[in-house]
Every structure is written in C-alpha cells, then in structure tokens.
Amino acid sequence: MKIYHNLSEFKKLANAIVTIGTFDGVHFGHQKIIKQLVEKAKADNGESVILTFFPHPRMIIDPENQDLKMINTINEKAEILKSLGVDHLIITPFTRDFSNQLPEDYIKNTLVDNIGTKHIIIGYDHRFGKDRSGNLAILKAAGEHFGFTVEEIMEQDIHDVAVSSTKIRQALLVGDVSLANDYLGYPFSIFGRVIKGDKIGRTIGFPTANIFVEETYKLIPGDGIYAVTVEMESEVRSPESEVLNPKPSTLNLQPYKGMAYIGQRPTINGMTRNIEVNIFDFNQEIYGQDIKMNFLKFLRHDVKFTGLEALTVQLQKDKEATLAFFNG
Structure with missing residues (x-):
C-alpha cells in the first residue's frame, strides 16, 4: 500500500475505485466497506483508494472540545488498512479551508482532478463540503457529469453491523476491552x-x-x-x-x-x-x-x-x- 500525506503527492489514476471516511478503529463495519472497495477494484481492473483525514474533522470544527480521543493513531490506522489489501491511502490534512469548499468544488478538485475517481463507494448518510451540505444526490449528479459511478451502502447494511467507533470508545473508557x-x-x-x-x-x-x-x-x-x-x-x-x-x-x-x-x-x-x-x-x-x-x-x-x-x-x-x- 502506498501512503500519501497530501493530495499533491498523489498521481491521478486511470481507474480509481474510492471510498472516503475517517475510519477510526477500522472496525467490522468499516472492514465491510473496505472489503467491497478492494473486491470492486480487482473486478474492474482498477486500484483501490481510501481518502481519509487528519486531524479528525471534529478536532478542527470544534477545537475547544478536547474530549474526543481516537481509537487508532494515524500510523496504526495505516497498518490495519494495509493488511486489508488497500492499494492507496491518501491522508488529507483537514483544515477549515478544506471544510469550507463547496461540495461541487470538492468533487471536481479532489475526486476528479486529483484522484481520477471512476467509482466511489459511500455510506447512505455521507456528508461533505461546506456546512456538510454535500450529499449522495449531489455526488450522483456530479458522477453523471464527470463520468464516475456511485455505489451507495444502504442504511440496513450499515445497521446490520451493530458497531460504531463511538460504541468502541465508550467500551474502552470503562475498561471493557473484551467488548x-x-x-x-x-x-x-x-x-x-x-x-x-x-x-x-x-x-x-x-x-x-x-x-x-x-x-x-x-x-x-x-x-x-x-x-x-x-x-x-x-x-x-x-x-x-x-x-x-x-x-x-x-x-x-x-x-x-x-x-x-x-x-x-x-x-x-x-x-x-x-x-x-x-x-x-x-x-x-x-x-x-x-x-x-x-x-x-x-x-x-x-x-x-x-x-x-x-x-x-x-x-x-x-x-x-x-x-x-x-x-x-
């Protein structure tokens, strides 16, 4: 797996199969998404790409709140993703300027021009861009314009895996490492x-x-x-x-x-x-x-x-x- 610490380091691909998220913990639910990503990339003769962010967006949007702690350090997360067979990991520095991009600008600049996205796998509730105004409808419309397809992970599929990073953090904070x-x-x-x-x-x-x-x-x-x-x-x-x-x-x-x-x-x-x-x-x-x-x-x-x-x-x-x- 190749790791990039900025979008500028990444060379645009001919057939990028992409998913986006913080993936803190890389838990069973995340692994389900990543497995789909890797399998899709192999089936389409493409390359799997994960776009993640550091620091965690909440650390930038709400800097006064020091309570949020991460299950993985960024290096730990990278090691786990590597073990799952991902081809490329882009660690994008998350800043206020980055978060204030209009959804359409984010799609064009990041997903299309920088990465070369041909297919994107994303959760039903994914939000992006300024004020989290970007959604699946905007992403699908952009896909029709720029020539990439969007695969939605349905709500039921996500909820079938009764796990979240929040639940894991809560368990760890009370010492329940078994759970x-x-x-x-x-x-x-x-x-x-x-x-x-x-x-x-x-x-x-x-x-x-x-x-x-x-x-x-x-x-x-x-x-x-x-x-x-x-x-x-x-x-x-x-x-x-x-x-x-x-x-x-x-x-x-x-x-x-x-x-x-x-x-x-x-x-x-x-x-x-x-x-x-x-x-x-x-x-x-x-x-x-x-x-x-x-x-x-x-x-x-x-x-x-x-x-x-x-x-x-x-x-x-x-x-x-x-x-x-x-x-x-």
Missing part, C-alpha cells in the same frame, strides 16, 4: 516508548516498563489492571547502538505476556496518570525502545491500598489471574 475487541475484530493496542520511572515496582518484585504515548489524541482505556501481550524488537539495543544503528520503521516483533496498569498510583499518592506493564519472564533493560501493548482482558479497577505490602499481595493475585486467563 471493544469484539467490535474491532482485533485487540485494541497502545504503541509507545519505554521511559524511566521511579522504579518502585522493582522494590516489591514487580518491575514495570513505563510507556510514553506521544500522540495526545490517542484514547487510553479506563484505569485498572489488564491482561496484555507485549510486542517489541527481538533484539534489545542499548542507547549507544541506537544512535549508530537507528531502528527500522517496522518492528521485528516478539510477543510476551504481561499485565498492564493504567492509573495515578493512589497507594503512593501519585499525581500523574501512568501507563505501566509488568512483562512476565523478562528482565532486560528496554529504556528508549518502542513497544506495542495489546489489551486482552480487564482484570480489576484501580484502588488505593494501605501500603506497599498490601499492594504486593494484590499484584500477586493479579498475576495469577492473568496467567489463568492466558492458560484458560
């Missing part, structure tokens, strides 16, 4: 860099890797303990070797089992929200390394214990519960 994963069709994950913490976990027999997530718009699940798998480079590097031999963009992933903690560490009166993971059967230094955590099961909510001794007892129970999950 979220059912909707997604794959494990929800967090990708971040291991940073130095205060090493309290080491003193009680549960050393943790502290994870820093650079993308502030990434949704973090509700506070608590989770069973997770951890993926990282199979060869752990020192900071010195990292300078001499920078990491490739794609990790050589090695899975480990573990339990993750999200919360403010109330037992030690923590002031910031942390993301930590205790990786089982692992004792290497991985500061500065990028890792991926896949969330599989919520174990318990975060609580304040009377001290580190009581916390240690509970963590041992948490580990046993995590191992029982993996062995079950």
